[in-house]
Amino acid sequence: MSDSAQRDSSLRAADTDRIQTAQLLTDAAAQGQLDLAEFESRLTQAYAAQTFGELDRLSADLPSIANIRRGACKPAPSTVLLAILSGFQRRGRWNVPQKLTTFTFWGGGVVDLRYADFTSPTVNIHAYSIMGGQTILLPPEVNVEVGGMGVMGGFEHNITEHGAPGAPCVRISGFAFWGNVGIKRKKRRAGRVDEVA
Known part of the structure; x- marks a missing residue:
């Protein structure tokens, strides 16, 4: 720009x-x-x-x-978050990649997009939970498409509100087997935007 x-x-x-x-x-x-x-x-x-x-x-x-102008906007590199008998958290201000893969096995994780910087108009999250759980928190303005499934587990599909026109679209797919992938819209907390929620 x-x-x-x-x-x-x-x-x-x-x-x-x-x-x-x-x-x-x-x-x-x-x-x-x-x-x-x-x-x-x-x-x-x-x-x-x-x-x-x-x-x-x-x-x-x-x-x-x-007066600050940046060069061409490039998506952050693809990222994998793993929780095997452990956990992961991605919170606060961070660069959201165009492709994010999350995997929990007897563990848990949180991906919080409310304070993050989007680097692409479309974000693809591939979320997998086997005997574990994870939660994806979305800010009010983003658009979301959910296409995952649960087998003896849960993969939430109840995000019905639409985001703002032109806002990034977060596409969430994957599966949960004896586990859970929770997807929630959640408002930002009052305070500074770079604070960890």
Whole structure:
């Protein structure tokens, strides 16, 4: 993304431009420049923005980040989280990869996307639980598609609310065998965005 002075504000923005603006807003919230309500409102507007002008207006009053522009937005590397007779937690601020695989065997895990930075407009989570359990926590604005199944276990499919237009889509697939994959929408807690929930 180039400096706003060098680009036409009427040009249409791409998914990567919206993701970069979302990351800039997260930086501002982490520095205490935006409270939680204002951050969530601007984040929803960033994902719905169609032009560079709309995106630039969302950070124009944030002097410490308004002039920061990043290079091309690239998805974080694919990641595998394992819990074999143990556990894993991915919480707080972290870069969500385009592909994430989670596996629990006689263990448990938590993947919390509420404070994370999305690096791709689509995130594919492959979740597997065998005699174990895991929970995936989603922020209110993301869209979600669930396609997993449970065999003598549970794979939640009851996420009915839609996210914000243009927000990242999280696709969750996999299976649970004598285990559970829980999927929940959960609001962010008041306080700084970079705090671990």
